[in-house]
Amino acid sequence: MTGLAKDPLLKMEKINKWFESIQAVNDVDFEVYPGETVLLVGDNGAGKSTLIKMLSGYHQPTSGEIYFEGQKVIITSVECARKLGIETVYQERAIVGSSSVAKNVFLGREPTRAFGPIKIVDSKLMKEKSFSAVNEGLGLNISSMDQEARFCSGGEQQGIAIARALLFKYKLVILDEPTNALSVSGVRQVQEFIKELGKKGIASIIITHSLSCIYPICDRIVALSRGSKILDKAKSEISLQELENTLLD
Amino acid sequence: MDNSKRVTLFFVDNLIWVILVGIYTLFVVLNPGFQNLNFFYRLVYFSIPLGFIVLAEAICLLAGVFDLSVGQLTGLVAMTSGVLIVKTSLFQGVPDFLLVLIPLIMGLGLGAFNGFLVGKLKLNPFLATLGTYLVFYGAKLQATGASTVFGFPDVYLIFGAEAIPTILMFFLVFGVLYFLLTKTRFGYHVYSVGSNPEASEMLGVRKSKIYFLVYLISGTLCGFAALAYTGFVGAASPTVASDTVFMAFAGAILAGVSINGGRGSIVNVIGGILLISTIEGGLTMLDVSVYYRQVLFGALVIVAIIINQAREKLKDRILLPR
Numbered sequence: 001m002t003g004l005a006k007d008p009l010l011k012m013e014k015i016n017k018w019f020e021s022i023q024a025v026n027d028v029d030f031e032v033y034p035g036e037t038v039l040l041v042g043d044n045g046a047g048k049s050t051l052i053k054m055l056s057g058y059h060q061p062t063s064g065e066i067y068f069e070g071q072k073v074i075i076t077s078v079e080c081a082r083k084l085g086i087e088t089v090y091q092e093r094a095i096v097g098s099s100s101v102a103k104n105v106f107l108g109r110e111p112t113r114a115f116g117p118i119k120i121v122d123s124k125l126m127k128e129k130s131f132s133a134v135n136e137g138l139g140l141n142i143s144s145m146d147q148e149a150r151f152c153s154g155g156e157q158q159g160i161a162i163a164r165a166l167l168f169k170y171k172l173v174i175l176d177e178p179t180n181a182l183s184v185s186g187v188r189q190v191q192e193f194i195k196e197l198g199k200k201g202i203a204s205i206i207i208t209h210s211l212s213c214i215y216p217i218c219d220r221i222v223a224l225s226r227g228s229k230i231l232d233k234a235k236s237e238i239s240l241q242e243l244e245n246t247l248l249d
Numbered sequence: 250m251d252n253s254k255r256v257t258l259f260f261v262d263n264l265i266w267v268i269l270v271g272i273y274t275l276f277v278v279l280n281p282g283f284q285n286l287n288f289f290y291r292l293v294y295f296s297i298p299l300g301f302i303v304l305a306e307a308i309c310l311l312a313g314v315f316d317l318s319v320g321q322l323t324g325l326v327a328m329t330s331g332v333l334i335v336k337t338s339l340f341q342g343v344p345d346f347l348l349v350l351i352p353l354i355m356g357l358g359l360g361a362f363n364g365f366l367v368g369k370l371k372l373n374p375f376l377a378t379l380g381t382y383l384v385f386y387g388a389k390l391q392a393t394g395a396s397t398v399f400g401f402p403d404v405y406l407i408f409g410a411e412a413i414p415t416i417l418m419f420f421l422v423f424g425v426l427y428f429l430l431t432k433t434r435f436g437y438h439v440y441s442v443g444s445n446p447e448a449s450e451m452l453g454v455r456k457s458k459i460y461f462l463v464y465l466i467s468g469t470l471c472g473f474a475a476l477a478y479t480g481f482v483g484a485a486s487p488t489v490a491s492d493t494v495f496m497a498f499a500g501a502i503l504a505g506v507s508i509n510g511g512r513g514s515i516v517n518v519i520g521g522i523l524l525i526s527t528i529e530g531g532l533t534m535l536d537v538s539v540y541y542r543q544v545l546f547g548a549l550v551i552v553a554i555i556i557n558q559a560r561e562k563l564k565d566r567i568l569l570p571r
């Protein structure tokens with residue numbers, strides 16, 4: 001599942017990011033291989049979110065290059081990131097509470113069918129596909145895709161956010177604090193989701209403070225501190241205890 | 250969901266119609282003149298000019314913004330179109346039936362101005378449209394000399410003067426709006442931006458684009474209102490639609506459109522429009538004084554807000570799974 005023998009899917013080379021006089025990211029090299037699950041850790045202010053936002057189109061690096069599938073890329077917007085095959089699942093999960101589950105899954109990418117010269121939303125297809133992604137693909141049990149998303153539990157909402165990644169065939173999914181404020185069963189569900197992404201050959205970057213939740217399911221760990229990379233090891237090369245100790249220093 | 254819940258949910262979602270029937274029945278009891286079916290038909294016809302303005306406000310509310318300038322925009326369009334058509338030779342050679350496009354295009358243009366301020370410059374919608382309220386008001390009086398314009402061609406006045414073309418025009422426009430809001434990606438995005446603009450933005454829906462388009466539509470609907478008011482009265486008056494913004498809000502809120510954005514049915518807005526007309530018509534027939542009517546309308550808006558809050562809480566209780 002790590003595919004280290006192949007070329008990296010994503011290569012961030014000598015990335016620097018300055019916000020006026022503050023350096024948020026300092027000369028970072030970061031790679032992700034196809035199908036790999038990378039755990040990205042570090043304290044608050046370490047630069048993890050900033051690094052990731054350069055992949056989702058929110059920021060541009062002050063200097064450095066990004067390569068995706070071997071090609072140099074400049075990611076200027078969410079649409080741009082999507083076209084490349086990168087999807088970000090945010091901490092806040094980007095859920096519209098008063099919209100239905102189906103509408104949330106397909107937000108921004110609603111499927112359409114032609115009605116003469118006009119395109120209308122194919123709501124039936126939306127419901128079918130979201131049902132199968134959320135219930136069959138992710139093992140949730142949401143009975144109606146018309147249910148408003150605000151009535152879903154935290155784990156279910158995370159599932160909706162991740163279902164987007166499953167449905168739209170991304171190559172790289174970034175999850176920012178996916179287990180935040182979830183119950184034990186919610187955390188378990190998220191772990192299963194991430195494993196599911198790996199099974200489908202989708203690479204993922206997981207940012208989290210909950211090392212014990214994600215360490216068991218990752219392939220490699222990268223740690224940042226004050227904008228610089230301080231660790232980049234395969235899971236087999238470092239135990240959870242050792243990882244925690246490194247971060248405590 | 251069991252059947253009793255389904256029935257309750259249906260009533261909760263369509264409460265405006267229940268209230269409309271109730272109030273109408275009340276007036277029928279109080280005043281036999283209401284029983285006449287022809288009276289109802291005329292009630293529908295009379296409510297159309299304001300109806301366009303209520304729709305304009307409703308679509309803004311759905312997207313999570315406001316348009317305080319709706320009334321003044323309508324007035325400015327009506328007056329300026331009037332001056333250009335009747336008092337200048339600008340449209341001399343143009344066939345009469347094409348003249349109806351003038352207020353519509355003007356409404357679109359002024360709506361685009363609102364859309365530019367909120368969408369592109371990202372100004373606060375309340376403040377921006379408060380500003381344009383004042384600008385349009387001043388422009389209306391300054392540019393047109395503030396005197397009523399008479400002498401429009403008959404074809405121009407027909408939308409407003411005659412019941413059937415007016416009602417047809419309204420329902421045609423409403424039909425297009427309904428289609429846009431419920432069947433197209435744009436409509437889905439209006440609701441999602443209205444409900445959670447940040448989440449929508451994160452998923453690639455540009456809220457600035459949605460705001461711009463919504464104000465465009467709002468302005469165009471005000472253009473239709475200008476046409477209807479002019480036809481109704483047979484002239485373009487500087488006071489037309491002046492205080493309608495309050496009724497526009499009232500009509501939309503009464504119909505269950507949420508002030509916070511992202512929730513509400515455009516079909517129910519028709520109910521809100523008819524309710525306002527019914528109350529207005531009923532109070533007129535009962536010879537209630539104008540000032541007392543103002544008090545009653547104000548009280549009505551407050552009651553509407555209370556009812557809607559209770560309605561939404563009840564709906565939440567019904568929809569909560571398990």
